Amino acid sequence: MTTLRIAEIFGPTIQGEGAVIGAPTVFVRAGGCDYRCSWCDSLHAVDSAYRDTWTAMTTEQVWAEVARLSGGVPLTVSLSGGNPAIQDFGPLIEMGKAQGYRFALETQGSVARGWFRELSPLILSPKPPSSGETVDWDRFADCIARARDAVTVIKIVVFDEADYLWAREVAARFPNLPIYLQPGNHTPPPPDAEDAAIDMDGIMARYEWLIGRALSDRWFTPTILPQLHVLVWGNKRGV
Ligand SMILES: C[S@@+](CC[C@H](N)C(=O)[O-])C[C@H]1O[C@@H](n2cnc3c(N)ncnc32)[C@H](O)[C@@H]1O
Numbered sequence: 332m333t334t335l336r337i338a339e340i341f342g343p344t345i346q347g348e349g350a351v352i353g354a355p356t357v358f359v360r361a362g363g364c365d366y367r368c369s370w371c372d373s374l375h376a377v378d379s380a381y382r383d384t385w386t387a388m389t390t391e392q393v394w395a396e397v398a399r400l401s402g403g404v405p406l407t408v409s410l411s412g413g414n415p416a417i418q419d420f421g422p423l424i425e426m427g428k429a430q431g432y433r434f435a436l437e438t439q440g441s442v443a444r445g446w447f448r449e450l451s452p453l454i455l456s457p458k459p460p461s462s463g464e465t466v467d468w469d470r471f472a473d474c475i476a477r478a479r480d481a482v483t484v485i486k487i488v489v490f491d492e493a494d495y496l497w498a499r500e501v502a503a504r505f506p507n508l509p510i511y512l513q514p515g516n517h518t519p520p521p522p523d524a525e526d527a528a529i530d531m532d533g534i535m536a537r538y539e540w541l542i543g544r545a546l547s548d549r550w551f552t553p554t555i556l557p558q559l560h561v562l563v564w565g566n567k568r569g570v
């Protein structure tokens with residue numbers, strides 16, 4: 332029996348980011364991450380100071396909660412974190428797919444798993460210079476290889492010019508994968524806050540800058556989207 336460290340399970344809500352933006356989904360947020368991005372908006376699922384708020388759940392218990400929240404009606408389950416790839420979500424995916432559910436997964440691409448091939452989609456979010464992290468490109472390529480025929484997309488958070496130029500290099504490196512650009516949110520919520528103040532003007536200014544930056548370069552392949560859930564609910568947790 333597989334036990335999972337879970338920070339939160341919530342929904343249904345809409346997927347607020349990237350390739351399946353706007354689609355109804357239930358989130359399963361895993362506790363624990365091998366990265367420490369300077370601007371992480373989910374520190375409550377990363378920092379070990381919050382470890383005592385995470386719950387050890389069996390795959391069956393996680394599945395029961397997803398089924399309860401969705402009323403047993405199949406939808407796409409979004410696995411996020413933390414880095415969900417450091418745990419074994421294979422059995423949960425198998426259980427849910429047998430009931431007609433689909434599974435999307437958000438990960439930075441530092442840990443590859445055989446069960447990536449069961450995802451639709453696998454969302455890889457390599458971390459740009461502003462994060463303070465460094466991508467291991469061999470491991471990243473291994474994630475793509477393990478996904479085999481599963482739809483795989485790249486989503487890059489952009490805060491500034493250096494991040495933008497880096498995103499262009501990543502796109503050139505993986506010309507066959509769809510690229511999504513997402514303006515960074517400079518005001519990660521304090522992990523304890525129910526709902527935190529947000530710099531909406533800053534987010535919108537960066538979004539407008541990012542659109543202009545790509546279009547003035549005649550870089551027409553990326554899809555450029557803000558975090559829709561942040562526009563609707565700010566930094567509120569559990570939406
Ligand atoms: C919290 S992460 C969890 C999954 C995985 N660790 C990862 O980073 O892909 C989910 C998504 O939020 C993005 N993200 C995290 N902090 C952000 C911020 N301050 N502004 C915009 N996007 C952010 C990440 O890049 C990732 O695409």
Ligand SMILES: Nc1nc2[nH]cc(C(=O)O)c2c(=O)[nH]1
Nearest residue numbers: 345346347348411437560570
């Ligand atoms: N609505 C909503 N959409 C999201 N897309 C990615 C999220 C994440 O934190 O991984 C997220 C989230 O936390 N909420």
Ligand code: SF4
Nearest residue numbers: 364366367368371413
């Ligand atoms: S990899 Fe994802 S969850 Fe981990 S610190 Fe970075 S943004 Fe946060």
Ligand SMILES: [Mg+2]
Nearest residue numbers: 372373411558
């Ligand atoms: Mg989030």
